[in-house]
Amino acid sequence: MRLLHVLAAASLVPATLFAQETPTERESARDVVHQLDSLEHSLNLPALVARLTGPNAARDQVAARAKQLMTTELLAMGDDITRHPEIGFQEKRSVQILTDYLRKHDFTVKIGTPGLPTAFVARYNKNSGAPNLGVIVEYDALRGTKGAFHGDQHSTQGPIGIAAAVAMAEYLARTHTPGSVVVFGTPGEEMMPPDAKTVMFDSHVFDGMDILVRSHSSMVTSRPAAGFGTCCMNIDGVKYTFSGAPAHELTAWNGRNALTAAIHLFNDIDGLRSNLRPEARIQGIITEGGAAPNVVPDRAVADFYIRYPDEVYLAQETAMIDDAARAAALGTGTKVKIDHYGKARDGISIGSLSEVGFAYMKKYGATGVQPEPGKPQGYEETGSVSMAIPGMGFSAKTSNAPNHTYEMLADATSPVGHQGFVVDAQAMAALLFDFATHPEYRAIVKREFATIHGLHARYIEDLKKTYTVPVVGAP
């Protein structure tokens, strides 16, 4: 899943001023936003980008090795995984292919992390010491009505990450440069629960990493603005299970209809929308709605992702939907069980990483380049890991079509996909090279990350003062 938000009219003001999603956020968190802006100016990122991305033969060699691996072996591997889609937490074949390749290239692989049989960790055998360079790869397909399909191109994330990891690991070993490369296979990006990366983080799988990088398909070549407050990646996953009583539909008064309750919930939500802030996104499906037209459904289940740009208003939004579900049950004589089964929260994006990575994507021939940064977005989409470890998501243009479509699936095995995947692999290798070989660059990344991280709690407190709940008087 990836949602792109490109800024249209931000060129007259510093990017971070418009980086927050809502006017309310910008206003209520004005001081925090101002501090973010000062931070970005103090880093003088254009000069940093120019310094790092200038001529460097060793870096060019690492990027060229990543490209060579892609064009000779790994694009074909991506095509193969594209043609054999597996949905989240069932990606056994994909994991086998990726880890076999890593073993062949001198990585020690451990398949499975606590609670996640299709996660893996692969460490290069001939590296030593810090910095620890982590590469996150995903491989789950989307759940479609016609079966699994790679309409989000996760199928080639593995090959891209592996190309960059192998190229960088070999360089460190060959030149006896301190630093270690680790590849993390993270399953089920499109699924929750469990939110795999959060589970892995809680199990200390990412402990010790100094940087994490990842790639994702995209319609355009873009990078996020520095900061937090991303659209849509604050998500509550909620399941509403309605129970009624069965009866013959011809004598339905002998039963209570759980499907009617689920339909009421959807209608109630539509009725609520005008009283919700416009940035709210509420997306639901009915996963169970009865077994036969002549039996009153005594069970219906609706599954929702409830989203907002920040977690503070999201809590209010979810409480309103929960109440709508209770109302639907009450109004139909049924009962409802509410299960808050998963959540994703805000993440941090770092300008000193994403601006350099973006410059490399352009350098290696990315197309569809968006000049302005998009909204802040944690690199691994679930927020949790990006709040703790600095990193970057690479998204060169890999499709002419939007995410989660059959057209994006087709582009995964076509020139537009292949070209973008090779760009991602080279840019990822180049950024890892810079991070590993320039201690002063690592210090800048660390400082920026710590400063942004330190502002987040203030931002949340500021928002709490803004999103007051209206007083509703007695009738």
Ligand SMILES: [Zn+2]
């Ligand atoms: Zn995705």
